[in-house]
Amino acid sequence: MLDTASPAAAKVAAPPPEAGATSARAPLIRREALAFALFAFFAIAPAIAQVGAEGYLLSLVIRAMIFAIAALSLDLILGYGALVSFGHAAFVGIGCYAVGILMAHSVSDLFVQLLATLLASALFALVTGAISLRTKGVYFIMITLAFGQMIYFLTTSLAAYGGDDGLTLPSRSAVFGTDVLENDLVFYYLVLACLVGVYALLRAIVGSRFGRVLRGTRENPVRMQAIGYDPYRYQLVAYVIAGMIAGLSGFLLANHIEFVSPAFISWQRSGELIIMVVLGGMGTLVGPIVGAMSFLFLEEILARITQDWKLIFGPLLVLVALFARGGILGFFRRKA
Amino acid sequence: MYTTLILVQTLNGLQFGIILFLIAAGLTLVFGVMDFINLAHGVQYMIGAYFAFAFTSWTGSFGLGLLLALPAALVFGLLLEALVFRHLYDKDHLEQVLATFGIILFLNQGVKVVWGSSPLFVPVPEFLQGSIVLFEGFFYPTYRLAIIGAGLGVAALLYVLVNYTRAGMLVRAGATNAKMVSALGVDIRRLFMIVFGFGAMLAGFAGAMVAPILSVEPGMGDNLLILAFVVIVIGGIGSIRGAFLAALIIGLVDTLGRTFAGDVLRLFMDPGAASTVGRAVAPMLIYILMAAVLFFRPAGLFPVKR
Numbered sequence: 001m002l003d004t005a006s007p008a009a010a011k012v013a014a015p016p017p018e019a020g021a022t023s024a025r026a027p028l029i030r031r032e033a034l035a036f037a038l039f040a041f042f043a044i045a046p047a048i049a050q051v052g053a054e055g056y057l058l059s060l061v062i063r064a065m066i067f068a069i070a071a072l073s074l075d076l077i078l079g080y081g082a083l084v085s086f087g088h089a090a091f092v093g094i095g096c097y098a099v100g101i102l103m104a105h106s107v108s109d110l111f112v113q114l115l116a117t118l119l120a121s122a123l124f125a126l127v128t129g130a131i132s133l134r135t136k137g138v139y140f141i142m143i144t145l146a147f148g149q150m151i152y153f154l155t156t157s158l159a160a161y162g163g164d165d166g167l168t169l170p171s172r173s174a175v176f177g178t179d180v181l182e183n184d185l186v187f188y189y190l191v192l193a194c195l196v197g198v199y200a201l202l203r204a205i206v207g208s209r210f211g212r213v214l215r216g217t218r219e220n221p222v223r224m225q226a227i228g229y230d231p232y233r234y235q236l237v238a239y240v241i242a243g244m245i246a247g248l249s250g251f252l253l254a255n256h257i258e259f260v261s262p263a264f265i266s267w268q269r270s271g272e273l274i275i276m277v278v279l280g281g282m283g284t285l286v287g288p289i290v291g292a293m294s295f296l297f298l299e300e301i302l303a304r305i306t307q308d309w310k311l312i313f314g315p316l317l318v319l320v321a322l323f324a325r326g327g328i329l330g331f332f333r334r335k336a
Numbered sequence: 337m338y339t340t341l342i343l344v345q346t347l348n349g350l351q352f353g354i355i356l357f358l359i360a361a362g363l364t365l366v367f368g369v370m371d372f373i374n375l376a377h378g379v380q381y382m383i384g385a386y387f388a389f390a391f392t393s394w395t396g397s398f399g400l401g402l403l404l405a406l407p408a409a410l411v412f413g414l415l416l417e418a419l420v421f422r423h424l425y426d427k428d429h430l431e432q433v434l435a436t437f438g439i440i441l442f443l444n445q446g447v448k449v450v451w452g453s454s455p456l457f458v459p460v461p462e463f464l465q466g467s468i469v470l471f472e473g474f475f476y477p478t479y480r481l482a483i484i485g486a487g488l489g490v491a492a493l494l495y496v497l498v499n500y501t502r503a504g505m506l507v508r509a510g511a512t513n514a515k516m517v518s519a520l521g522v523d524i525r526r527l528f529m530i531v532f533g534f535g536a537m538l539a540g541f542a543g544a545m546v547a548p549i550l551s552v553e554p555g556m557g558d559n560l561l562i563l564a565f566v567v568i569v570i571g572g573i574g575s576i577r578g579a580f581l582a583a584l585i586i587g588l589v590d591t592l593g594r595t596f597a598g599d600v601l602r603l604f605m606d607p608g609a610a611s612t613v614g615r616a617v618a619p620m621l622i623y624i625l626m627a628a629v630l631f632f633r634p635a636g637l638f639p640v641k642r
Contacts (some may be wrong), residue, residue: 084430135630138373138429142569143630146623149562153623157616267562271375271437278430310445317438321431322423 031286031329035199038289042192046185055184059256062188064296065195066252071276071288072198073245078274079283080206081238082218083133086141087148088273091243093265094121095250097155100167100260104160110173110181117251118244124151125243129236148270155262166261173255181255191252195289198245202285205241214238279320281329290328340474345595346588351480353587354487358542359560360567360579361494362535368574368640369510370528372421373429375436377539378561379443384409384540385556386447388547389456398461398548405544406537413536417529425528444554455551483545490541491580498576507531511574511640563590566626572636581638586622593621 045061070092077083098117107113128147135143161167172181181187205211216224217231224231254260263269272295280291298316302309324331363377387408392401420439424432460479467475498504506527509517518524543557550556567586571578598614605613629637 078430131627131631135634138367138573139569139630139634141373141429142565143627145562145565146627146630149623150620150627153619154616157612157619159612159615268558271433274430275434275437278434282430308445308449310441311449314438314440314442314445317441318420318435321427321435321438322420325431 031284035286035289038286038293039192039196039199042195046188058184058188060296060300062191062256063253064293065191066249066256067273067276067296068289068292069195069198069252070246070249070273071280071292072195072202072285073242073249074273075277075282075285075288076202076205076245077235077238077242078277079285079287080211080214080218081235083235083239084141084274085144085239085242086267086270086274087128087144087146087151088242088246089265089267089269090148090151091121091125091246092250092253092269092273093151093155093260093262094124095247095252096254096260096264097158097161097250098247099173099251099254100169101161103169103171104167108171108174109177110175113173114248114251117247121243121247121250122240125240126236129239129243133232133235133239145267145270148265148267152262152265152267155265162261164262166259166263169254169258169260172258187255191256194248194252198248199285199289202245206285210234210237275317279317279327281327284329287327287329294328341595342592343474344476345591347476347480347484349588349591350584351484351487351587352591353584354484354491355542355546356560356563356567356587357580357583358487358490358545359539360564360571360583361576362532362538363561363564364568364571364574364576364579365507365511365531366535367568369507369514369531370425371514372425373432373436374421375433375561376416376439376443377535377564378557378559379440380409380413380536380539380557381543381560382447382552382554382557383412383443384543385458385547385550385552386451386456386543387412387540388544389451389458389552392458392547398458401458402544406541409540409544410533410537413540414529414533416536417532421532422525422529440558444558448554451552453554455553457551458547460548479548483549486545490538494576503527503530508640563622566622568636569626570629570637572639574640575636575638578636578638578640582636586625589625590619590622593618597621 042061042065046058070088073091074085074088077085095117098120099113102108102113102116128144132140132143132147155161156164171179172187175181181190206215213224213229213234216229217234221231250264253264276291276295277288278291279294280289281287298313299309302312306312320327359377359381362380363374366372366374366377384405387405388398388401390401391404391408392398395401395404416439420435424435427435464479464482466478468478468481470476496504498507506517506522509522510524510527510531514524517527539557563586567582568579570585571580571582597618598611601610601614601617604610
């Protein structure tokens with residue numbers, strides 16, 4: 001079972017050890033400071049954006065925050081549970097389509113849509129997680145990919161809801177019957193509040209007893225079992241939580257661009273989520289936020305320099321993989 | 337009429353499966369022997385198609401173009417191996433995903449820069465044009481039959497190479513236990529390089545063969561990459577024989593499923609619902625199959641003997 005020579009045992013490097021040992025307290029505090037600085041930046045960004053082409057910048061930052069939420073959720077299972085999900089975009093898609101389908105039936109209430117999003121993504125996570133977590137390592141990567149592809153093809157076949165072409169939403173969700181979210185600034189701060197809330201929630205989960213068991217399972221599932229924990233149950237709960245949070249990000253994404261499409265669920269999107277987490281630094285919670293921001297901002301900046309920006313972006317990813325162990329956060333920690 | 341449709345679709349499925357096998361063969365070895373997740377294997381297929389296009393229009397003959405595309409794909413694969421992949425074997429899976437994803441972005445854009453983003457077409461070689469009468473009233477395009485034939489030929493060649501040559505023996509040993517092979521004094525890096533280059537060439541061959549029947553365009557390898565992963569997981573990672581059988585299964589299930597899922601469902605439900613559900617279920621079939629295999633037999637249907 002623990003035959004490391006077989007491909008069954010996925011090579012997933014454990015992120016650097018952190019909190020728990022007293023000597024590792026310092027990085028955690030620095031991380032909190034970084035998170036706080038990022039949130040403060042997001043909070044005043046609209047004021048700065050007023051100077052330039054505000055609508056465009058604001059929209060970019062909203063997108064970065066939404067993907068940061070999705071990447072954060074992936075970090076819970078990938079960074080803290082060593083569960084490499086290659087189908088995480090499915091949950092984002094479920095959130096998108098929960099909004100889109102309800103909208104198409106003229107149910108525009110935010111709370112109803114949010115409830116549907118969370119229930120649907122929790123249910124999907126529970127069913128697919130219960131099956132996927134029976135497999136290990138590389139096989140887990142592949143089975144989550146399979147489930148992601150199933151949702152992808154399911155949405156392409158939803159002819160009543162746009163099929164391949166996707167579905168344009170008539171408006172954003174209504175709050176108590178008002179269209180207050182149509183105001184971009186209000187929506188901006190709603191997304192920011194979700195991001196801060198998700199971060200605080202995940203930080204609490206990771207620091208709790210549950211989080212410690214999850215990390216113990218990452219390090220050595222057999223030992224955890226030996227001291228009386230059932231890794232499967234903890235991993236499944238983490239998988240469901242991560243799925244629901246990713247669903248929330250999908251809910252916000254649909255509201256942001258007022259359009260949903262199967263393209264959000266393709267395997268490349270799942271790959272991008274993994275890349276955001278690894279790029280920023282997995283198992284840190286701040287890393288995924290940094291990763292999502294870097295990914296989207298770099299994309300924008302490079303796209304302004306040349307339309308062939310992928311010629312620069314691709315090799316950059318290769319360089320990060322080769323030389324920056326632990327992602328951007330790990331790179332700077334070594335410098336410090 | 338209906339029998340003809342079934343026969344045609346079966347042959348189409350077979351032809352699709354053969355192409356999948358050519359891609360999956362390299363992927364399963366790279367995965368099985370080197371424990372390396374190579375997302376960039378799909379772009380090797382795309383590169384092969386572009387090489388076939390470039391050399392065919394240069395020489396004016398598809399045969400010559402194909403002949404030149406093969407070594408070009410091999411050299412390209414070896415170049416990538418030396419530049420990037422060689423440095424990734426010791427890294428963990430996530431870093432391999434990150435780097436090979438970067439290579440996909442780079443090469444998909446690269447072919448756009450060189451050949452433009454609109455789809456390109458390669459003419460079917462003259463002597464393979466038209467259809468063959470297989471039996472009374474049953475026609476099938478000659479070129480597609482040629483693909484099936486060529487693929488079966490390559491499969492036979494691979495079988496001989498893997499089972500009856502020294503290099504093949506080392507590859508089989510490597511798939512079972514790479515560390516042990518290395519400990520026995522085999523230059524495992526060179527073995528990796530050969531496996532990698534050969535896999536890249538096979539994928540390139542697949543791309544070159546489909547160039548005349550599909551449009552050659554950026555990103556054409558992205559979806560086939562995922563299908564190739566489905567194949568190697570179902571077949572058993574590292575197993576060529578498994579990849580061959582699984583590729584045929586996937587090719588047939590996918591092609592026949594897309595054509596007949598609605599008709600089969602019509603036996604149980606009313607026609608309108610059947611065609612809707614059929615359209616939804618058909619493309620999911622192979623992924624359902626993959627999830628089921630992973631759940632019940634994680635090592636695949638035809639695993640490498642350990």
